Amino acid sequence: MGLYKFGDAMVSVSGRILVSVSAIVAPCVVVGEQPAELPNDPDFALQWALRNTGQIVNGHAGVAGADIDALCAWNIYTGLRPVVIAIVDTGVDPHPEFADRLMEGFVAPSAGGDPYSTLDTGPHGTHVAGILAAMVGDASGVAGLNRYARIMPVRVLEGSSGSEQSTAEGIIWATDHGADVIVVGLQFYDGTLALADAVDYAAASDALVIAPAGHDDVGQVAFPAAFDACVAVSSTDSDDHLAWFSNFGPEVDLAAREAIESTRADLVVNPGFAGGLSAAATPGRCFTVTAWIGLERQSVPREVASGLLDELAA
Secondary structure (H helix, E strand, C coil): CCCCCCCCCEEEECCEEEEEHHHCCCCHHHHCCCCCCCCCCCCHHHCCCCCCCCCEECCEECCCCCCCCHHHHHHHCCCCCCCEEEEEECCCCCCCCCHHHECCCEECCCCCCCCCCCCCCCCHHHHHHHHHHCCCCCCCCCCCCCCCCEEEEEECEECCEECHHHHHHHHHHHHHCCCCEEEECCCECCCCHHHHHHHHHHHHCCCEEEEECCCCCCCCCCECCCCCCEEEEEEECCCCCECCCCCCCCCCCEEEECCCCEECCCCCCCCCEECCHHHCCCCCCCHHHHHHHHHHHHHCCCCHHHHHHHHHHC
């Protein structure tokens, strides 16, 4: 499947051994590849999650190598089969970094707002899309991990207002319309039957649902991440430690690098970029791993979902 042995590259969060995404994004030494050339995107130097040289970002110097080896991954996966990544969130604006790969989307019936518009009603969905799929090497803004991905906008929120019901509706629609990977950048603490059934439905259809463990710094994994059929992702920082805001718990499957610098909403008339926690209602803890799994799906289109979950359960 293209998945690599995890070896010693693991982290421990509250006694739970987690696979670190940096261990499974095809290290160059494992596959014998040389790194790709540095992209000319001017903000790439701020994207320590993709390449951490210990550079100073937001006044803090990270630990060199605490990244996901993006340069190597770009040399291995070349977009022969563009993966479809559904972003179940606040909507997505047609940012120039990925507008040509933005698909027709969906507004959940219970989402609120304009029932026909998938434009971003908050800053989050567009921010996520840039982390996943911004163009690389266009001498503009940031670099997305998967420059070939097609983005399916699924709006289930009106601003910051949404529900588990609307999220379930979005997951089901994305599954029925061919999403390979479904990233739910939201957290809930009820875990309703409707949401559980939607995640199970996606898994049964070989669509992989990924969600953050939560950003409340508590030992409880939020939903839908806590469901067995969802890949739950906690966050690590540029020092290779559990991020200060990240939830943790036994349901967590992967620990991924935080990736905040990305595309900004309100871009129909004013394209731009933004970074920092204020740029998104929920930090981008799970989106680098979502993009990586999207890269894996390009290599083996319909086997990665069940295979990855089997690996994590082993």
